[in-house]
Amino acid sequence: MHIQIVGLHAPNAPRLRELLGPGHEVEALQAFPASGDIRADVVIGNSINADEAARLQCRLVHVPGAGSEQIALSSLPSGATVCNVHGHEVPIAEFTLHAILEHVLQLWQYPARLDADAWAAAYANRAQHDEADGKTVAILGFGHIGQEIARRARACGMHVIAVTRSGKQGAAELAHEYVAVSALDEVLARVQVLVICCPLDDGTRGLIGARQLALLPSQALLINVARAEVVDEQALYEALRDQRLGRAVLDVWYQYPKKGQPPVSPSRWPLHELPNVRATPHISAITPALLDRRYRFMAGNIERLQKGQPLLNVIHQAA
Structure with a gap:
């Protein structure tokens, strides 16, 4: 052949x-x-x-x-x-769990090198960090990837809400709640983490816009490992820039380099410049x-x- x-x-x-x-x-x-x-x-x-x-x-x-x-x-x-x-569901789920734990542990606030010069001040000024346990995560899209994420989130003691097209009840050992995407607005206000892992189609393109982002708590974390266009590009930038959204971990992008064409930024908006954005080059599945x-x-x-x-x-x- x-x-x-x-x-x-x-x-x-x-x-x-x-x-x-x-x-x-x-x-x-x-x-x-x-x-x-x-x-x-x-x-x-x-x-x-x-x-x-x-x-x-x-x-x-x-x-x-x-x-x-x-x-x-x-x-x-x-x-x-x-x-x-x-x-690809296992490495993406591990990437997502790492993003959640990084967000709650905030290890970036400590010195990269804990030597004699840094030790005294770092010890004296230790800040509290948060816990994943007890937090609520909504997983938008509950296929292969979403279910693997749910397994790991539940192992960390998180409350899992599966958001699907139908909202049909699924396995209780995977999610505590199953909610239809039509009721997404009612979910957003009570989550600390929103994970996007749904397919991109006419029904999901721009599904998370300015109104949905405004419903999230101001310290919430948004993780996108699906397709960038599920989230409105300008609305996401403005919510993060104005700190109406706590942080975002973005592994998927609105523009990709193409051979023979001039270099492009991953977004038409300077998302990569924001201190509350963790930008990775579409690596979550690559192993x-x-x-x-x-x-x-x-x-x-x-x-x-x-x-x-x-x-x-x-x-x-x-x-």
């Missing part, structure tokens, strides 16, 4: 070759050709525009992650199947174990395609 890995994941072509073994051609491409048909049995990539999708002649488009919002699904040729892959899990899954799906077996994690079937 002929497999093309395109864009940011192209360097992982050797990993996939090793997993698939002989009988498969794995081609690494920095970008699709500018014109002409794009022929392969399988295309792996997380960004395919409408023009590229229309020129595809393939059986399987495999997204090397969970989100498919950058795939022009409606332009794909008839018969093409689109699958995604998870495996060696994640890549191993994901590529083993994709290799398995490619083998299923070759054998005519049902594919796993099908998210779209082009008509």
Whole structure:
């Protein structure tokens, strides 16, 4: 089978070759050709525009992650199947728990080097820090990621509110409350932490705007490990700048660098300049174990395609 890995994941072509073994051609491409048909049995990539999708002649488009919002699904040729892959929930949950504990422990207020010169003053001026225990966290989106976050938050004694589309009651061992997204406003005033881990779609884009941010307590922590656009960009900046929102840990951004284009800031607003923002470059899921899990899954799906077996994690079937 002929497999093309395109864009940011192209360097992982050797990993996939090793997993698939002989009988498969794995081609690494920095970008699709500018014109002409794009022929392969399988295309792996997380960004395919409408023009590229229309020129595809393939059986399987495999997204090397969970989100498919950058795939022009409606332009794909008839018969093409689109699958995604998870495996990122554990590192993202650990990242999120670290962000919560960092927020309550506030270790940044102590000297980086506790030597003889700093020791006396640091000891004399010790400030109280807070505790995660007893705090309330609302988790917006309660899929693979949200549930792993909930497990860790509950282990720290936190009260967990799962915010889902339907609000349907789920496992009691995961969340203390299940609330529909339509009732989100009623939840925000009583949480100390809001974690955003929902998909980006027409229903969630801009879901957290100025009004929702104003409902949060002034010392609340917002963590976004989903997609930046779930939170209104300007409203977030102004709430943090004016200290109407305590802190934010942002691992996802509104603008991303693109090869061959001028450098861009991660946001159109200077979020990175604010002292109450912890900015990370979309790293929450990146671990060696994640890549191993994901590529083993994709290799398995490619083998299923070759054998005519049902594919796993099908998210779209082009008509």
